[in-house]
Amino acid sequence: MDLVSDAIAAVRVGRPSSTRLRVAGRWCARLDPYEGAGFHVVLAGDCWMRTEDGAAVTLNTGDAVLLPHGSGHVIGDRPAGPAALARAVPFADWSRTAGDPNSPSAPGDTELLCGKYRLDRRHTHPLLADLPDVVHVPARSGHHDELRSAIALLGREVGRAHPGAAIALPSLLDLLLVYLVRAWMADSTTARWPAALHDPVVAAALHALHDDPARGWSNEHLAAHVGVSRATLARRFTALVGRAPMAYLTWWRLSRAAALLRTTPDALDTIAARVGYSTPYALSHAFSRQYGTTPGRYRAALTA
Incomplete structure (x- = not known):
């Protein structure tokens, strides 16, 4: 029995989507609540993120964050007050103006991998329902090495027309989701389902x-x-x-x-x-x- 696989398979609908972006200077993008799960991976540089109801989370190079309940949030170059958040650009509009991630990088650039998983939330498996609004997995040497490897592979695959990318990319995105859920289960000390499986x-x-x-x-x-x-x-x-x-x-x-x-x-x-x-x-x-x-x-x- 692989309960994590069963829990994900029970609610998965369609294929995941992802975008690789490079940004610089002042920027702030807004993502509205989504019927699925969102994620961000910082491939280079740093930024910050805050959900509608939560505190700001600083994201550094190699960090990954999963929003398993599709919470609305903002992501930007630095923490900002309510007035600045109200002026945040919708993500779809902002992403069209971001720099080409395949162009030469400059000091201070931030490179991101952002994406979504489509989920049927009407009957979410209780293991996934047990996840917090934000699962933040910081990059630390020797900590969740399999997740680090998946992030490295994704960074080389997204946005590039490599042979076989149509199969490789969705598979790597699925792998990222599994590794993020695994990381939460390994690190959680109070959640119900990790305790159930132990x-x-x-x-x-x-x-x-x-x-x-x-x-x-x-x-x-x-x-x-x-x-x-x-x-x-x-x-x-x-x-x-x-x-x-x-x-x-x-x-x-x-x-x-x-x-x-x-x-x-x-x-x-x-x-x-x-x-x-x-x-x-x-x-x-x-x-x-x-x-x-x-x-x-x-x-x-x-x-x-």
Whole structure:
């Protein structure tokens, strides 16, 4: 079971986008709230960022920041007061006037990689919901070396017409998202989900449910599978996951069904069998209750 991959796959829609920019002098850009997750990587120089409700964060060369809930924010050459923030240029307009990142750099230039991931937020996996508004991963020697390597590769790939870029770039952007979530999980000391995945009982239960959601699980069966009493499993699982085991299983089965409807042409009876429903009707009834629409209409809306 790879819960991070499952959590991301359950909400991913479409392909990520990115822009590589070089800026100098005084600048300040505004990004409105977005139905997805945004990110910035400082490839050279430094800048600052502030969300609508948060304090300013200084970003230095090699720093990466993820905004997993698509929070509106401003990014600029230095911290600024409310009046300056109100005059911030919309990012789309500002990015069209930024310098060519492939041109020779000058002292004081800041080079950025900015992008977005499209996510279906209607039923976000609780692991991703547990992320703070801003995940800031500073560049430190020996700290999250795999993230540093991904950033270096992205810096060489974005904005350049290398052979195979159409495949390499989206894959590297997906890798960046995984590494940023991993970094948060490794560094977090108070969040619920990192604790859940370090609890041997809860992690084993999650492993079982994700590995085989179609199995006929019950509270008794799952408790026996992980080697504890039903009461112990219910107490520890609910405290760390935020849902009772069978409630989480139902939610996960329907999330998997939604992902399969988005990403495969499989018939409803095939999807029902894969996620643990005995008939397409049973899946359709449960799906409609959670998503507010039938599986067929859900799939049709994605292709409309």
